[in-house]
Amino acid sequence: MSTYRFGALLAPRRIAVVGAGDRPGSVGRAIIDGLRAGGFSGEIVPVHPREASVDGLACVSRIADLPTPPDLVMIATPPWAVPDIVEEAGRAGAAAAVVLSAHLGHGEAAPLGAARASARRHGLRLIGPDSVGLSVPAHHLNATLLARPPAPGDLALISQSGTVASAIAEWAGRRGVGFSAVMTLGRSADVDVADCLDHFAEDYRTRAIILSLHHVADARKFLSAARAAARAKPVVVLRTGRHDGLDHAPKTHTGALARPGAVYEAAFRRAGILTVDGLDAMFSAVETLGRQRPFPGQRLMIVSNGRGIGALAADGLADRGGALCAPSDETLAALEPVRHGGQANPLDLGIDAVPRDFARALEPLLADRGSDALLAIHVPTARAGARDVAKAVTDTVAMGRAAGRRKPVFAVSIGEDEEIRAIYGRAKIPLFATDADAVDGFLHLVRYREAQDDLMRTPDSLPRDFSPDVATARAVVEQALAEGRSWLDPNAVAALLAAYRIESVPSTLAPDPDGAAAAAWPLIAAGSTVALKLVSPDVVHKSEVGGVRLGLTSEADVREAAAAMIARVRVMRPDARIAGFAVQPTVRRAQARELIAGLAEDPVFGPVVVFGRGGTAVEVIDDRALALPPLDLALAGELIGRTRVARRLVAYRDVPAADTDAIALTLVKLAQLAADLPAVRELDINPLLADADGVVALDARVRVEVETGPDRRRGNWHPRFAIRPYPAEWERRMMAGDRRILVRPVRPEDEDMFRAFFEQVDPEDVRLRFFAPVRDFSHVFLARLTQLDYSRAIAFVATEEGADESRRMLGAVRLHANANHDTGEFAILVRSDIKGTGLGIALMRMMIDWAGAEGIACVEGDVLSENKAMRAVCQHLGFEEHPAPDEPGLIKVRLRVGEIGGS
Incomplete structure (x- = not known):
């Protein structure tokens, strides 16, 4: 339903409060108090079966008794009563309802399911349950349980958590930061984050959007709305529960690496929204976005009245990937009268700097084209109080703006107080308590612009000769499913990779040690050593049971190694079925890097492409990055660049650079495989060897599963893709x-x-x-x-x-x-x-x-x-x-x- 009836939800003229008694401290009474405190000028009608009036307002016993339908119904009743109230509100013609009640259970048979069904039947928009309300300061609407009415502003706050929303709103209230709206969604029985993103992306009163969420129910809907909103204005998200574990035991390395928090982060990145990892970082984002618009560039100029505090800020900037600017010679000459020491940036004004010194430094720096933003840091001293420096900074910035110099300015005042905050707040200059917070605030806007650039980046065209053999690949998968197998055997894996032109090491299957020795003989006779690998549908990680031997040089060695594998598996995994052995030539690429590439399945966002450093210790090293398919070459290159192993792919000493284009193309091929073959649930290439000559898959595992129920394919759109692929x-x-x-x-x-x-x-x-x-x-x-x-x-x-x-x-x-x-x-x-x-x-x-x-x-x-x-x-x-x-x-x-x- 998306933004349907949002007009009445956010600008109601008549509000019914169900469960509003005359007892002070009750939830319903608190909503009425909040509406009055916010200055709501419309009609407020308490609904209570036994009260004649509440705080001077005449009550009705039922919503149906109202002569005119309410636009908005606030529900604060026991959970068992909620479905009937929603049904009554829908029949009466109400547009929307906010359920403040909690503990409505789970499933369609619970009160939550019944309330949702009634709301949809009548076209009534439902917020909650577990909501603490909503506020639209421009309309003097404060239908919330917040401690104070939010001030008017241009930030929209959307939160699934009432406590997180309350903390952000309270912090913003003390800082003078205002909101275009505050919406707490609770468990999102109907109105969800995506609906709100769609609305506020087009709301002219909203300049930036702040999100707090724990989970996404509809990945496609969320990502589509998030991508659209992020193209229009900054969107910042704080996700609670980032370290929640997997709800299932992963079968492959890629499955283990694709933890829920990492997949959410990949989804946010793909949408172009910024992530923060705690309330401190969110407060920093709110302070920045509440006072400063996004700007082009990333070069920061730091000015402070002390070398140490300036160096701390510069260190923090470097640690977070930011960049200092280099002032021009002309600017340095103008700074000479106030500059202490030889360093140009950070600029040290000296511990004895007075307010006029800050003004004399900022004047030429505001005009200097070598920087994109300024950070002024002041530590109070006996010679310069914080108030006088704040006045000097804001006056200088105001004169610069009047002259057309709109360069962004950030400020730090150690030991800030209400008066200092007010001075900087009136000047629309973000103020922070520490240098680290200020650097974070600056980088929020830098990262937003970078995300926009990434969203707008034109990818390279795929090679014209890349045309996978989808029919053959599909036949391989369907045959395995028809035989009741959930894991492809090595020959099927090789055929699948070959269909997508991913080079792999040829392999021969042998049923027993003698067969393995016979299969090894042609390789040995040709001068190659042999790699022997156990084949078992029950052993995913062969190395854990000694199921891999490399560099075997004779038939006897192969036979002995195979027998030893069988004996070891019988002890360590007596229940495991042994299908045989895979015999391969040993690959010798001395300068190759071991990588991992593959696909994992996330319960929310569907298929995920995984890339990182490979080898047997892949999960311990945990050097990986994730991306949602579909991918193009630009997105694949960005995925590679987010790993530490990317630094080993460049040339060093006598080792030539690895072919990163070949790696990126392999990742694109895997994403395409995921789109074409929904039955492939996990794919693990480990290691994927990469050097100057390209890439080769040394070992791979593929898990398949029959598509059933609502996951069935619709046309060529993968039923579980969160982002719709090219049609x-x-x-x-x-x-x-x-x-x-x-x-x-x-x-x-x-x-x-x-x-x-x-x-x-x-x-x-x-x-x-x-x-x-x-x-x-x-x-x-x-x-x-x-x-x-x-x-x-x-x-x-x-x-x-x-x-x-x-x-x-x-x-x-x-x-x-x-x-x-x-x-x-x-x-x-x-x-x-x-x-x-x-x-x-x-x-x-x-x-x-x-x-x-x-x-x-x-x-x-x-x-x-x-x-x-x-x-x-x-x-x-x-x-x-x-x-x-x-x-x-x-x-x-x-x-x-x-x-x-x-x-």
Whole structure:
């Protein structure tokens, strides 16, 4: 339901409080007190079966007795009573309800399930249970149990935890930081974090979003909303329970490495939202985002009245991956009268610095182009009190802003008090108690910009010759499932990897020691030593039972090693079935690095790609990074770079650099394998050897499982993918005039093709499409056209097959669904010389077909009234026209999907 009825939820005119008695201290009475303290000007109606009035407000015994339906119902009753109250509120026509009650149980038969069912039946939005309410200061709404009404501001706080929300709100209240809204969701029976993200991403009163969550119930919905919100404004998340353990015993190394906290972190990173690891870090983020907008760049200039405190800040910045700036020679000359020592950054003003020294230092630094932000640190001394320095800093910054110098400034005042906080607060300068907090605050905004850059980065195109043999891979998996096996045997694993062009070591299966010796003879005769590995469906980690022997040089050695393995397994794992032995040539790549790569299955986010340092001690070393598929080469490269082993992949001494492009491509192939084969639940390549010549899989394990129930595949969309992969099933071939045309969904790597397209389109056609002349087709502009969340947007591009690269693109159509996924807005542009070939109508029909397949009931768009060609296409397809209110010259066109006209 997403943002349905959020208007009434967040701006109610009439509120019913159910369970509001006249007893001071009761939850219902506290809600009424909070509404009054917040200045709510609408109607407050207590609902209680035995009270005539509450604190002077007339009571009704039931919601049904109200003459007019309430917009919002606050429920503070015993848990068993909640379902009936929700049902009554829904029947009365209420728009939303907040359940403050706790202990509503689990499952559809419990009070929680019954309340949810009633709410959905009546279209009533439900917050809670276990909520402490919601607040919208701009509307004087404080329907919360918070200690004080939140102040107005432009931060939206969304929290599953009432105590975390209370702590953040209380801290913000003492610091003068305000909110556009505070929403505590509790157990999210209906309204969830994703719904709130969708709303506040478009809320003009909200500049940044603060999240506190413990779990995500619907990974697809959450990630789609989070990615959309993070593109619009900063989103910071604090997750409680980061170190919760796995709820199952992992079968592979990759499964053990994909712990829930690490998977959540990977999901947040993919969405482009910032993570903090505790309340202190969250307070730092709130202080920063409450007073400072994001800015480009990452170079920090530090000014302090002491070398030691400045050095601490610089050390903290370096430890966290930040960068100091290098002031220009001109700036250094201007700083000479106040500069102590020879160091330029941090700039030491000396322990005897007076307020005027801070002003004289900040004046040239605000104008210096060599820095992106300033940090002013003051330790109070007998010569300079904190208040006077704060006044000098804020006055200097104010003069700089008046002169057009909007450089961000952060401040630290050791021993801060209310007066100091007020001085910096009025100046909109983030103030911190320590240098570490200030560095964290600065880096929050730096990381946000970096995340935005990552989201907008154009990936390299995949090699044109990468085309996996999906049919063969699927047959391998289906055969194993048909035989009742959950683990692929070595031959099946090799066939699966070969289908995705992942090189592995050839292997021969042997049933017993004599067979292993016979299989080893050709290798030994050819001059190779032999690797012998136990094959057992019950032994995942062979080395734990002595099931791997390397460098065997004779048949006798192989036979003896195999017999020893059997004896050892019989002692250590008497229940284990022994299927035989895998015989391989020993691989000698002296300069190769041992890596691990594979797939794991997370119960919330589905398949996860795992990469890190490999070997037998992989779980002890725990050098790994995770990413959600699908992957492109840019995302795969970023995944590699987040591990410590990445530093060993570069050249050092006489060891050449490993082929990181080959490693990245392998990770992309694994992500594609996960998309194509939902039955593959875990895949473990360990070790994956990598050197200058490429990569080779030395050993691999693959676990498969039958798809059942709601996990069944829908089209080509993996049923458990949290991020919708490229919808290849929507590729079409058609004719436009005498041209053979390929129409396919847009991919991120299409940016250069779009740039060339816009250079060929008549500027007048561009104006008709964008309603204004467009001269700068920047990377950001083009990235927004080509980097799509297929869960809520699609763009189809038409290219001419066999045409010159610079002339391939002929046109494109785009559809973006709203948050409720019931209406989509379209836009289309066809190359000027292609008009009249029928391509425009074909693209529109394809877009409408997509809308129908996605359950989007209505397609609409804006068309300039002078754009007669586009209006004719819309009329041909059955669109209705309506004048756009308050926008003369603009026509609204609308089509109910399923009512397409034309022929």
